[in-house]
Amino acid sequence: MTARYLEDYTVGQRFCSGRLRIDKERIKMFGAEFDPQPFHLDEDAARDTIFGGLAASGWHTAAVTMRLLVESDLKPAGGIVGAGADEFRWPRPVRPGDELRIESEVLEVRPSRSRPDQGVIKVRTTTLNQNDEAVQIIVANLVVPRRSTQDDKEISG
């Protein structure tokens, strides 16, 4: 798989990933460092909360999703660089032992108005558990270099 430029992306393209298991101990460690609330730290304390049991921090799910995206075939030249997100939801909690994977779809491809050497692709990434239930949906705008300007640079340089 070679890296892709803006010109290599088309609306409707889809990308998948392998699976990554979320262990109970990693949920608690992530929670202790970044999201120290009872439902991310301890099974007993989590029982009487809105989650009804231990659940991964949404930011842990987001971080694991990023890992899966980096390992997927999306592979923009210059790396996966997010300018931000238009939509971001956690429809269902991630539980200890869940195995996550992603499905990404390109929704939009557009050159930048201010930067002729780059463009933006809008990508919806759905993170699914082992029962194919969505646990996170993010629609992100990624900065991607353009191939044509790359060639211009080589000529003018």
Place this chain on the structure above:
Amino acid sequence: MTARYLEDYTVGQRFCSGRLRIDKERIKMFGAEFDPQPFHLDEDAARDTIFGGLAASGWHTAAVTMRLLVESDLKPAGGIVGAGADEFRWPRPVRPGDELRIESEVLEVRPSRSRPDQGVIKVRTTTLNQNDEAVQIIVANLVVPRRSTQDDKEISG
């Protein structure tokens, strides 16, 4: 500080946090686990990328922001539970040694239509570095319990 219910939040309320320093080694460790791309892993490799040097993964910034939010005076009863975000941007990279803090503002307070025991507050959280430059802006919807229904439960129980 006692925990707050939906009735305790008003539009325009603001909440601040302490500061948290982002170390170079933690940036690299987070990158290696969740966002293994050159600009999050190694100073030399990062130099020739869009970031022009080592930068924290946006998900690391998001996770640290959550930590600061949990430690702030926002303190919803039942914890900080995000249903999702309407806006999410990283206007500027986080560099090794940056000291981050947050400023949050309540934009909207509304009871849930389907769940009489809870509501949603919309909160904009800006993460700032030591030069007061915004490194992340998120407008999130948080699920918050209502006090009135809590009292009903105690009466009927």
